[in-house]
Amino acid sequence: MRNNFDNQLEKLNLELITMGALCEDAISASVKALLDGDESLLEKVFAADAEIDQKERDIEAICMKLLLQQQPVARDLRVISSALKMISDMERIGDQASDIAEITKFVKNSDVKSKIHIKDMAAAAIKMVTDSVESFVKKDLDLANEVMAYDDKVDNLFDCVKDELVQLIVNDRANGEFCIDLLMIAKYLERIGDHAVNIAEWVEYSITGVHNI
């Protein structure tokens, strides 16, 4: 028979999976809205972001309850404390996805040459978020390490996009505003990558008990 503690831990795990999945949905939808100009997706992003915020509070409550009532030790304590850290990263990912959606409203009609690299960057960021959540779900240490290594790729892509945008502004000053918007989106994507790395690090910590900063 499962006892109360196990049930609560499982509920925590489930809520974290759901929150991670919501983050994946939010970032995928906002990137799709950006690249395909599908405005109906924007609403979905904002809805997902609101739900992510709600989930953060729910999970926080579950963690507090577990800490107070069960006084967990060792691995259980690590899982709970890393959950507390993870949700703030997930919440940031949700916020940034909705920030991207916000900017997308203004850039949707512009013709962009550099959308190619933004696309790669978005794909890389989505992959990182998906993999970090996946590594949590499967408690897969190798996958978590992969996510950490993958961050370099996103960083390089960010530099690449930045150079492209500078070139675009140099060529045509009329593109200026639009390019700045794109730069912000690129920055958000880069930040999302960092948050995914954070999540992966907390996954590693909850499994091994070692946290590398």
Place this chain on the structure above:
Amino acid sequence: MTKKIFRGIFLSSLITMLACLIFIIGVQYRIYDESRRESLERKAYLISLSADEDEIEKYDGAEERVTLIDASGKVLYDNKYDAGKIENHAGREEVREALSAGSGYAVRRSETLGVNTCYYALRLEDGSVLRVADTSLSVSAVILELLVPICGIAVLIFVLGLVLASLMSKKILRPINNINLEEPGETNVYDELAPFVSKIEAQQRKINSQIAELTRSRREFDIIAENMSEGLVLTDLEGHILTHNTSVERFFGVSGDINGKNILNLNRSEVFREIYENIKESRRSDSIITLNGKYYEITANPVFDENGKPCGTVILVVDITEREKREKLRRDFTANVSHELKTPLTSILGISDMLKNGMVDQSDIKGFAEDINKETARLITLVNDIIRLSELVEGKTRDTEKVDLLGAAKDVAERISPVARKQGITLSVEGESAEVTAGESLIFEMIYNLCDNAIKYNKENGSVKITAGVSDGSPFISVKDTGIGIPPEEQEHIFERFYRVDKGRSKESGGTGLGLSIVKHIAVSFGGRITVNSEPGAGTEITVIFPEKRVN
């Protein structure tokens, strides 16, 4: 049980022993009392024979206390005590008794000496009373003295009882302990236990057969589930996976033990989150998800027990990628047909509108009529092709005879040579006679379509070479041109309906986009296969290879 039996034996032996002891002591007490009284009586009698005041003093050193009391109760003599100091004895029980009845006996505490004493009093002839008292041990003192040996014996018996009882209880229980529970009938046990043993045996058989039955049905279920191409997941009401088959693991790319985990561990997309909510509410859900470019239809059905209470959910995952692809093909086909039909009709409508409104000069009417004619002809070709194709797909035209590929190729060349000549293309037929069993008109149509394409998509002054023959026992026909060629990435699509490599050019050449599709269907309907060998800019060679001719 051993303990209980041991305790029973031990306690009963202990109680028996104690009872014996008490009984013996009781009997002993009476005998002892009796004999002591008798000896006192005897002594008193002996003393009385010589009892006067002078004689009696001989008893000074005697063991017993001898007292002489006169009739008034005054003590005349006492061998243990100074007679003068002793109080009047008339009130003493034994003395009173002796005075009245001649003799008296009493056991009491002596007030003079202060010890437990037995008294015997005898009235002498002169009326005085002779009393003999024995201050030696009383019964309880005797027993007290006996206590040490009795205790020793008791301890001995206690230890003996302990050992014997434990041995005994073990011996009694040994057969019961030795019962082989797997085969209870084989061991000899007490008759009293026989009904239990046979009952146990019967139950054992029943349990074994039930276990076997359960294992068998479980294995049956497993085999069926494992061999299903569909994914099957059973969950409880909280969405924990109870069982699943390998198809599920393949579909969702999960490995390891996922039984007991939540279904969100399989997939956490919105679709599954919804299914999870529905499972908790015991609602049905139907959905389709895309995963790694494949389509899966997921049906989650709640399961109810005989009381109508929900007890879990059955989730069936079906790979519907093929179905979706066919569906898409069908949709594309309909869209293409409509489009192809619409184009000529639109120009016909436009021209006829102009004619109706008298907007056309008399001199131009002929030109427009030609246009209408051309477009209508194209429509008819198109409709004919579509009809041909659907006939082929349905397999209506399966009359077979022996057809010579070389002969058919020559017929085609003859028929098509005017068209070729018009474009300055040289047409050649070579090879050897190769017989296939097929429909002659269909083979003709197939080669005609291939040649038609070869001429249409050729360069100016190019050439078309038709080769028929037998290679490795398989008859083949190939049509090689020196035309524009097909890019490698397009080659797999050219047999699809309405697919065109170069959309602009085929319009002007008047193709319907169905030619190669018809070729493919004809070839396939006679068991043949088609290979394409093409290089953009250099030319294309399409070969149809028929199956080896069966020797009758």
